[in-house]
Amino acid sequence: MSAVLTKDIVKTFADVNAVDGISLAVPDGEFMVLLGPSGCGKTTFLRIICGLERQTTGDILIGGTVVNDIPPRARGVAMMFQSYGLYPHYKIRDNIAFPLRTQRVARAEIENKVEWASNLLGIGHLLDRRPRQLSGGERQRVALARALVREPTVLLLDEPLSNLDAKLRASARNEIKQFQQRVGTTTIYVTHDQVEAMGMGDRIAVIDHGRVRQVGTPTAIYDDPADRFVATFVGTPPMNLVAWNGGHLGFRPENFLPRELIDDSAVTEFSFRVDRSEYLGSERIVYGVLEGLESVQEITAKLPPAHVDQESIRPGEWHAFAVRNSALCYFDKDGKRAIRH
Amino acid sequence: MVAIADKAAKPGSRLQFILDSPAVLGTIFVSPAVLYVLVLVGAPFLLAMYYSVSAYTIYSQSYRFVGLRNFIDVVQDPVFRQTLLNTFIFTFGSQIVGLILGKFGALLLLRPFPGRKVVRALIMLPWAVPVALATVAWEWMFDSLYSVINWTLIALGIITRSDAPNWLGNPHLAMLCVIMVNAWRFFPFAIVIFLAGITSVPQDVIDAATVDGAGFWRRNYQIIVPMIAPIVVVGLIFGIVFTFTDLSIVYLLTNGGPVGATSVLGFEGFQVGIVSGDVAHGAAISLFMLPVLFVLVLVMLRSIRRQEI
Incomplete structure (x- = not known):
């Protein structure tokens, strides 16, 4: 049974469909990431699931029950907000206890649960402080503890890491993921950061203009993008696209290699003129153009420095590059993925 | 090279x-x-302090020092004690009513509805209308013969003509009247204060409370009100200071009556010191505002600092 099931959710704000028919099934215990550019409707969709917004049409089922007309507090969901939404006038202890107090849980039980949640997240020593006395990372943990303390059916996270600095973000990412695996709570996580999505999600739903473009495991999303949007939104640098038989042919920069490096005969060869290159330590990004082919943007190749001699790829020169046929993706004129190329 | x-x-x-x-x-x-x-x-202020310890009246302009004589006279006077009590009832009564009206007004004005901007502007009128004009209008509404309030109540069949209340003639009703008029003047200010406060509460915090299971009342009184308390307390200090020292509404509406039932410190000080010419006692009465206000402001500022977030 799905913990969360949405059927054709539409949300209209002043004639604009912020959410334009999203149907999504999130199985029990799954870590589902909603990935999309800002303004794509993913946060609105999350707010509809938890009941802060009412969908214009469509049904939401949580744990098999239709919750369209059930207020947020009765849906059994917990949500963690982008800026955490901690209560500044309460101590951390009371912040975490708040969702239990609203449910009139007994005092002793509240104490136990607050202790359990704060120990789980390693914030037991902060209980008597106030939110403003905490660092960004600590606040994030408090917000998570507050979301988890009443053991929700579904945990909704709205860009929880965007207020942290880059270094902290990496460790917090890891922590949330491990934590979710340990607790096993069904989680829906909204982000615009593909690294977070790829690293954390059991599955990813890529959303654009209020529609789901593709739902799949990180591998499927990356290797088998369903359309041009997914192909170019996920991956840094994005997938190369060249005009091909009225549609587009796509290949990932790391699959676009000098011919001699590919030990295979089922390849498609290109003549590649290098314009410039960037050395990034673990990889070398080479920018250029393909002979006789029109491309959507600058063609990039991601080369392993260990295997490609720096001197062999010189700007201004034409080189023989190739892509394994198995790594090619063909998109038809509507941008949809097609089998044949 | 040019030397700059x-x-x-x-x-x-x-x-x-x-x-x-x-x-x-x-x-x-x-x-x-x-x-x-x-x-x-x-x-x-210094002059008033000096007058209060002298025997100065406009009939005998003597600067003779009499110590605390005037203060003792004043405190022993039952009229003064009634006045002091009235001042507290008047001040806190009108502040409480004004705050409640302000809170609900602000909540109503936060909701989007057609014509909200016009209503927001109109609701400022009691604050903007000159107090003399507004009070005269209220005086007619409370008039013993022509009261539009009584007329409405009779028309609705709630009361009969024979038992129509004499608003300004009954001591308790007269106090209620001055409180209501002052609250009416104060509540637009309270609305502005509450609107400013409530809009400053981050939407994320309110949403979090909603998802955490807080209903309307809990959201309001456990989250929003404590968060905006510092702003509201500052507004309240202004309200209390202005009301405690005010005499205009009492002067215009009841003239302190009936039988001193609505007399407040400012009014009494004015009556004794200026109208009756006993400047020394008038100054003493007025100076009673000082310690009261001082303590009030101190307590409130302290409570803000403790709650500071």
């Missing part, structure tokens, strides 16, 4: 450099305000 330093080295513009000094320029800028307070508040 040429201009700066020009002699004879000492004044320019004197004005460059923050100490000098700052003093010049702040002096009108200081002067204003010293001349129009400080001097009369």
